[in-house]
Amino acid sequence: MDSLTAEQIAERIWLSIAERRLRPGVRLKETELAEVFGVSRARVRQVLAILAREGLITSEVNKGAFVAEPGVEDARDIFHVRRTVEQRVLERLIDRLDDEKVATIRDHVEQERVANTQNDQRAIIKLSGGFHQMLADMSDAEFLSRLMRDLISRSSLITAAFRNSDQYNCGPDEHDEILLHLQNGDLKQAKKAMAHHLDHVEKELRLSGERDSIRSLKDVLLPQG
Template identity: 45%
Template sequence: MPASARKNTRRIERENTVDEIYERIYVAILEHRLHPGTKLGEERLADIFGVSRARVREVLARLAHEQIVELFPQRGAFVAKPTKEQARDVFEARRLIEPAVLRRLVDTLTPEKIARLRQHQELEADAHRREDKRAMVRLSGEFHTLAAELAGNSALARTMRELCMLTCLTIFLYDAPTSTSCRNDEHELIIDAIAKRDRARAEKLMLAHLDHIEHSLDLDSHAVDVDLEAIFRE
């Protein structure tokens, strides 16, 4: 194999490894298995995932860029712990962005896009029926990122992914009950409005939905110790 091909293969393998570790940490946070404020030790994660600390640093740098992880000199990396003010900023940003997402989605609507939303809503309903709290939390956040992806604007989709993760951390940190913080029936009503191309109703429902989530927050935080190995090797 030519040297250039070997170099390209190693680059792809490195990127795949970084992407896989990133996704596992991302999902662990989204499912509330990793708590806000949890220390993400490089050496510990390198041992758990069987990679070098350099690979772990790449992942942590990417998560930090998205504000999911906070990096502190001499202390290391920690899962972000949004303050009350930051939480309000996140909801303010979502109130500005999500109506725009819905408008673009309605304007570019296709039967395939509605089918994707309905399929996702059914997954949420199934998670509720099974009382699978991890799946409920993950799917609730993914509904909003899916809508942004289907709207077809990559910048909006990236922004929504970050905002949804920060919302997830806020919900965990301030102990909003999963069953009421992002209700499945509210998503269903939003999808119905989108399907009817009723932009005004879809926007109104989304804003009410975001208000409902924010108002359910309990601003008293609780620190909890976490076993990283148990999370990623379960």
């Protein structure tokens, strides 16, 4: 009996990738995952299918599954699409916003502040993506919600691969600003704040130079020269 669902395990692996504990290029062995999570290999295969669909891993026949290694252009693609999708989310959301939704978003931003103060990286990662997902979900547009889920998951991988500092970079201040404009019913300013926020997040990434090279165990352990 598998005690964890495929979705639960997929989320844990996603977090490990986002927290940079599992680096791009690392192999995910079915047998090891089955052992670590105490589940069957059939369940592990379901997990790998979810992660592949979300662009977090790549599978190669006869070689197995690896944490995906996104390139600089892939990173730019993600932000290009996010800018467009999230502008549309705001257009859809602004007419649907009521006091209850505003209170829910406000509460979420407050949780982000607490996580930032406590430097709780795991909570920061979940809440940062959660803010953008929440706006999409509240916009009552199933297609946009689905796109955002995919984009957020891919963004975490991109951020893990390319970010400059160890800080996860979706700060509560910019989220708060977007909320403020939404609350005022000012779509134009809300869209401007969102565009600025996504530009900022993208600029924090090291997209001009080379990524850290992936060091194999052999490279790390064998004497040089």
